[in-house]
Amino acid sequence: MLMSFVYSIICLNVKKRTRLMLKDFFLNEVQNGIKEAIAVNKLGSMGLNDEYTLVIEKPKNPDFGDFAVNVSSLARLAKIAPPMIANAIVEFLPQTTYTVSVVGGFINFKIKDEILADIVAEILEKGVNYGKNQVKNKEKILLEYVSANPTGPFHIGHGRWAAMGSALANLLRFYGHDVFEEFYINDAGSQIQKLGNSLRIRIQQELGLKVDFPTDEIERKNYYPGEYLIPTAKNYLASHQGVNKDNVEGIPLDELCEFAKAEMEAKQQALLKDFRVHFDKFYSELDLHKSGKVENGVKKLTEQGYIYEQDGAMWFKSTVFGDDQDRVIKKADGSNTYLTADIAYHADKFDRGFDRLIDIWGADHHGYIARVKASLEALGYDSDKFEVLLGQLVNLVVDGNEVRMGKRKNMVTLDDLIEEVGIDATRYWMCMRNIDVTLDFDIELAKRSTDENPVFYVQYAHARVCSILRNAVSNGKLNNEPAPMTETELKEIENNFDKSLISKTADSAKALIMKLEEFKSVIALSAENRTVYTICRYVQELAQEFHSFYNANRVIGEDKDLMKARLALMIAIKTVLKNALDILAVSAPEKM
């Protein structure tokens, strides 16, 4: 509730906007005041061309007003004391929709009711579009995430990228960008051979043969011993009736690879769909090879003089572009490395006309950034248009203890997790932390439908609002009293609200309305910083403001104008909560 924010602008670079968010509005007021004060020599040695930064924040102490601008930073330029500066500026503030006071170097603003009324009216008017399309430089963005091997089920780490990636796509789109979501299928490497070999063993076991995965340290690395291939083996036998103990060895490896891969892909894609993750394209690495683009990329790098041969392999001079060491691009055995295809893939993304590439990668791929950027530069692309969001991994917490992933016995798949805690909670938990920190996913906590679980807290707020809106137009429960309000009247509030009524509830609802107003800047900041956890934090804060208001005030009551004002507020809260939850792809239940 006391969250203060700081928003600064370099004042030589302020651009005029038609629709000002409140913070921008006050910054502009101050900036204009400064200019006028300078013009009449009230700001000491300051000149019109001096560059300075203004900071606006929300005071923690409400006595200081609703917004505060600190002008101490001008002291160095003006060579006079901060309070004098503040007073000089204040003289030139029109103070139409607000009042001001000066404390030290701070100019404190207190807003008048009409500003609050405008906020609510704007939300009602725009509805699902409130907060949308704020971006100034719209870009065609290709967002790539998850991009798992089609060799098995997703683990919980994939779940983090899936949830965050899809939420980020929704956010960037909401902000106004053109976003294309893509999943790169690593279906070309040796891991597919391992998959086929493993399927053969599972089929043999299904046929009753005594075969098992190798236990030898080196040999075992050529197999996937997870049990998930058992149903695949059954499916294979069901669709290949002629297969028996005697001819199973003769099945071509390619056929097994193809079968297993197709099934794994289908399962992965079905899960993504259930998890509310939509991809515009699943881009096959195999297709990339077939298209000749990989070879073409190598050719281009060679032509540019960035390839040399050593120890029988071909190396890319990535150090020219800042990488720690050069990278092998064609192994001594003639095959490509993973990087070779990745170079072609990222070049192809630009060739398809995207302005910006954003990839979400696990922190374990950190070393790849420099080499892919290097390759893009070598091929003549602007590597600054390629962003990698590096995500720390996920720890599962069970009974208060971390369960290390990777130990095969403790392997928890995303399917298991979703089944255990549900889609809403899984998505919310995966999105609620900064991508830079390792996520502790506490299954017990995420499962709980209590206030310990933020996702329920937020959803409950939405359900409560909906309940009030329902009650406003339904008859009394016990003795069938008439409804406090007709459906038509409620529609009237939504579509043609008399915003002057807000003054009836302005005092009690001020904090709540201010929080609603914050939504737009939360969207803008979140989109620009590519963070989705900030949406989670905001939605929790908004829910908190609502719950607090709910406990202190009644919406439905005798005073009809007051009721109308508060119902308008309820519709506004519902709208903003829904818009935010939609970005996270977490449901906003009408009832709980």
Add this chain to the structure above:
RNA sequence: GCGUCUGUAGCUCAGCUGGAUAGAGCAUCUGCCUUCUAAGCAGAGGGUCGCGCGUUCGAAUCGCGCCAGGCGUACCA
């Protein structure tokens, strides 16, 4: 060793494009349901912001150096 992320309340984390007494949730304690969903609200206690030096009128925030932990450091994907 090098690169990178992290180190803030008992726990999980915000704040880190420098600014008014360092915040939230959970946990603990105290109150609040004959009134729109108590899955809620109000309040209390709880912190050498890993350590040191520096820049600044001002540092959790910026710089440098340490300490601790995660990840990476392949002709694997």
